[in-house]
Amino acid sequence: MDDFFYQIRKDQTGKNLISYVLGLSLMTVFALWVKSIDIGSSWQGAGLINFSLGFVLLAAYMVAQILRMVRIPLISAYIFTGIVAGPYVTGFLTFDMAGQLRLIDDLALSFIALTAGGELHLQSLKKRGLAIGLNILLNILIVFGLVFVFVTFMGKQFNLMRTLSSDQIIALAVLLGAVAVARSPSSAIAIISESRASGLFTETVIGVTIVIDVLIIIFFTLALAITKIILTPGGIISQEVFMALFAELTISLIIGAVIGKGISLYIDRAGYDLPLFLLFVAFGVTKTSLWLTHFMNTHFEIHLHLEPLLICMSAGFTVQNFSKGGFDFMESLDRVALPIYVLFFSLAGASLNLEALRMCWPLAMSMVLVRILGIFGATWLAGIINRDPPCHNRNAWMAYLTQAGVAIGLAQLAQRQFPEIGSHLTTVVLAVISVNQIAGPITFKMALERVGEAGKR
Numbered sequence: 180m181d182d183f184f185y186q187i188r189k190d191q192t193g194k195n196l197i198s199y200v201l202g203l204s205l206m207t208v209f210a211l212w213v214k215s216i217d218i219g220s221s222w223q224g225a226g227l228i229n230f231s232l233g234f235v236l237l238a239a240y241m242v243a244q245i246l247r248m249v250r251i252p253l254i255s256a257y258i259f260t261g262i263v264a265g266p267y268v269t270g271f272l273t274f275d276m277a278g279q280l281r282l283i284d285d286l287a288l289s290f291i292a293l294t295a296g297g298e299l300h301l302q303s304l305k306k307r308g309l310a311i312g313l314n315i316l317l318n319i320l321i322v323f324g325l326v327f328v329f330v331t332f333m334g335k336q337f338n339l340m341r342t343l344s345s346d347q348i349i350a351l352a353v354l355l356g357a358v359a360v361a362r363s364p365s366s367a368i369a370i371i372s373e374s375r376a377s378g379l380f381t382e383t384v385i386g387v388t389i390v391i392d393v394l395i396i397i398f399f400t401l402a403l404a405i406t407k408i409i410l411t412p413g414g415i416i417s418q419e420v421f422m423a424l425f426a427e428l429t430i431s432l433i434i435g436a437v438i439g440k441g442i443s444l445y446i447d448r449a450g451y452d453l454p455l456f457l458l459f460v461a462f463g464v465t466k467t468s469l470w471l472t473h474f475m476n477t478h479f480e481i482h483l484h485l486e487p488l489l490i491c492m493s494a495g496f497t498v499q500n501f502s503k504g505g506f507d508f509m510e511s512l513d514r515v516a517l518p519i520y521v522l523f524f525s526l527a528g529a530s531l532n533l534e535a536l537r538m539c540w541p542l543a544m545s546m547v548l549v550r551i552l553g554i555f556g557a558t559w560l561a562g563i564i565n566r567d568p569p570c571h572n573r574n575a576w577m578a579y580l581t582q583a584g585v586a587i588g589l590a591q592l593a594q595r596q597f598p599e600i601g602s603h604l605t606t607v608v609l610a611v612i613s614v615n616q617i618a619g620p621i622t623f624k625m626a627l628e629r630v631g632e633a634g635k636r
Contacts, residue, residue, distance in 0.1 A: 196248060203241045210234045210271065228276055232283075235264050235272065236518065239525040252620040254369045254524045259617075261528020272529045280526055285487070287523035289461035291365040292488040294516070295389050296435075296495020297509050298368060303382040311386040314561045318391065318579070319360050319398065321560075322553035327356040329549045337542040339603060350409045351600050354593050357402035358586050358608055359550045361395045362388045363619070366581035369520050370623045372513065378632035380571050384578045384623075393428070393489060399593075400424050406597060431486045435493025438464065439501070442494060446504030453511040464490050531616065532609040543610035547618075550611075554579050570630050577626035581619030582612045 210231075243256035264271040304311065330352035334340040340348060367388045371381055438460065445456060468485040499505040536543055555576035562572030590608040594601025627633040 196245060199241045199245050203238060203245070206234060206238060206241075228279060231272055231276060232280060232522075235260065235525050235529075236521055238264070239521050243521075250624075252370060252624045253373050254366060254520060255617065255620045257521055257524035258528035258531070258620075261525040262531060262533070263528075264525070265529030265531070267531075267533040277526065277529050283522055284526055285465045286458070286462050287519050288365065289465045289487050289491045290458065290512070290515075290519050291368055291523070292491035293457060293461055293495040294368050294372075294509075294512050295364045295385070296439075296492035296497075297499045297505065297512065298371070298385050299389060299492075299496050299499065300382070301500040304386055307379065307383050307386060310383050310561065310565045310567070311390065313564060314383065314387045314558060314575075315391055315394065317557035317561050318387070318554065319394075321557040322359050322550060323356040325549050325553040325556075326359045326546065327352045329545070330355050333545070337539065337545075339539045339542055339606065343600065343603065346409055347600050350406045350597070351604060353402050353405050353409070354399075354590075354600075354604055355546070355607060357395070357399045358590060358604075359546070359553070359611075360391065360398060361582055361586040362391050362579060363581035363586075363616070364388050364392050365523065366616070366620055367578070367623065369524070370620050370627070372516060372520075374624055374627045374633040375635065376627045376632045377635040378630070379567075380575070380578075380630045381627065381632050384575075388579070389492065393492075396428070396486070397424060403593060403596060406593070410597060410599070427484055427486065428489065431489040432493045434485065435490040436497045438490065439494035439497025442498050442508065443502035443504050446498075446502070446507055453507065454515045457508075457511055458515065460494070461491060464494075527616065531613045533613060535606045535609040536613045539606055539610050542607060543614060546607065546611050547614045550615075551576065551580065568630075574626040574629045577622035580615050580622055582615045586612055 239257045239260035242260045243251075243253045246256040246259075247253060261272075263269055266272060266274050266277065331349055334343070334348040334352065340351070343351065364385075367385060370376075371385065442457070442460065446453065465487045468487045468490065472484050495508070498508045558575035558579065559572050561567075562575060567575075586608060590605045594605050597604075624633070
């Protein structure tokens with residue numbers, strides 16, 4: 180009887196595979212025909228962008244279903260589809276199109292940040308607080324230390340850095356070490372959601388990833404101050420910089436808590452069309468934060484930068500832990516998560532800078548390996564101190580490889596402040612992220628399966 184049902188599932192899988200391959204082939208032929216048509220007006224250009232986005236969305240979904248049969252994570256398939264459709268491979272999505280679709284990117288990030296906040300359970304954080312704190316501390320110290328030492332002493336061996344002075348290499352080592360600490364909560368949330376993972380290992384990973392994503396802003400600001408001292412004779416650390424940063428983070432957290440209370444009231448009093456309402460909140464937070472930053476800077480010369488991701492994380496955390504609507508909140512997010520993840524990670528794949536990887540792949544691969552070594556050492560040592568199961572200690576490093584938007588944003592910020600080393604920094608960071616964002620989801624899913632927490636909810 181078991182053999183009979185196994186054969187049915189096998190036949191159904193084969194039929195699904197044929198259907199997806201045939202559908203993808205027909206879509207590709209149709210897309211190539213549409214792309215060959217001359218665009219004669221602006222409204223036709225807008226239509227082409229919409230068509231291209233729709234095609235990538237459907238193609239990414241089909242590719243994911245095909246690769247899922249060989250146990251490739253869904254978001255890895257989305258990223259792969261974006262790479263193929265992007266400007267560096269087929270050019271189906273051009274650089275201009277990718278830029279014009281940033282609105283979707285911002286909306287998706289805010290939506291994922293709501294989910295990340297909702298995944299943080301206060302009771303779990305209290306229970307795993309020591310483990311999370313120790314992992315964060317060791318990750319920052321060991322990963323930063325290893326990358327800093329490697330770049331400082333080995334930088335001259337790579338073509339990209341041979342023209343830099345010793346001070347510039349040290350400054351670059353500080354910034355690269357700080358960026359290496361950054362993680363990707365969006366990728367972590369997507370893999371946990373896809374794997375339906377639950378347990379102590381999963382709670383620790385999501386806690387460490389999200390808290391590091393908040394702390395990295397402070398840590399990188401300190402790295403910028405140190406870089407300024409190294410590159411500028413007589414440079415000093417400005418106390419006002421840290422006071423402004425503290426104010427921005429605090430205000431963002433408070434605004435997020437207020438929004439979270441508003442979402443809770445909506446769930447209690449209304450509750451209908453909740454997924455659509457949450458999408459509206461995510462979009463509203465992003466656009467309002469950007470508008471308020473520009474307004475305060477233009478009219479009052481106050482450089483206040485509210486962080487939309489931090490606001491949304493705080494809102495999700497508030498709903499989950501300080502209201503009765505946590506279950507409905509997460510269920511509603513889950514109902515609209517699939518198209519959000521497909522769009523976000525497909526566009527992320529299209530935006531990966533393969534040219535940067537080609538230019539400095541020896542340095543990028545060396546940085547990836549050094550970072551992996553640091554993460555392994557930090558997670559293994561933290562697991563030993565916390566007396567975690569040996570299986571957790573052996574596989575924890577696989578959960579922290581992914582990097583994405585935050586690391587790119589930090590590199591771009593440093594490039595504006597230190598143009599003399601900025602181009603070198605962004606080139607290396609983009610190349611490293613290209614590798615980590617492709618490999619990270621695969622290793623994380625493997626880790627969840629190895630520790631036995633995949634499929635637990």
